[in-house]
Amino acid sequence: MNITVFGATGAIGSLVVEQALADGHQVTAFTRDTSRVTARHDRLEIVAGDVTDPGACLPTARGADAVVVALRAAYADHGRQEHVVEESDLDWTIVRPSAFTDRSPGPFRHGFDGSAQGMLLKIGRSDVAAFLLAQVQDGTYLGRTVSVSA
Incomplete structure (x- = not known):
């Protein structure tokens, strides 16, 4: 599968x-600073660009079987982003993780609603x-x- 990140x-x-x-996936890594991509592989393509520039993002996303967006700075605008995704004709899933930790706090749950009890509200990156x-x-x-959380 061809995945753009x-x-x-x-x-x-x-x-x-x-x-x-x-x-075993083919991966396209999109980043502002290509020198910060530490992975090296023959199935890895590294593309430089700014995620706020649709002209740079669209060609990278076209042809991908799946697109994963993991942008910290974009979190502030997540409501608008989610609306655009939800109204598109794409196949999509929006994942809302709880607070990140460096190590897994243990088994995590997904697909729970707001009434879930006994959650740590943390999840390993x-x-x-x-x-x-x-x-x-x-x-x-x-x-x-x-939503996903331990």
């Missing part, structure tokens, strides 16, 4: 890139990356928004 040098994005390559990659091939949450 926006925010490929961030804490989650870099893990998505590494895990996707380990799983590598767990988030793995869940994002799983959604690329799993249609369980297609066209839905899903």
Whole structure:
């Protein structure tokens, strides 16, 4: 599968890139600073650009089987982003993780609602990356928004 990762040098994005390559995917890493992409592989293409420039993003996303957006700075505008995604004709899943930790706090849950009890409200960055990659091939949450947390 051909996966484009926006925010490929961030804490989650870099893990998505590494895990996707380990799983045998073709990966396009989109970043402002290509020198910050530490992974190297023959199935990895690194593209320089600014995520706020649609002219740079669109050609990178076209032809991808899946697009993963892991942008910390874009979080402030997530409501608008989600609306655009939800109104598009794309197959989409929006993942809302709880607070990130460097290490997995243990098994995590997904697909819960606001009444869920006994949650740590933390999740390991590598767990988030793995869940994002799983959604690329799993249609369980297609066209839905899903929360993940330990």
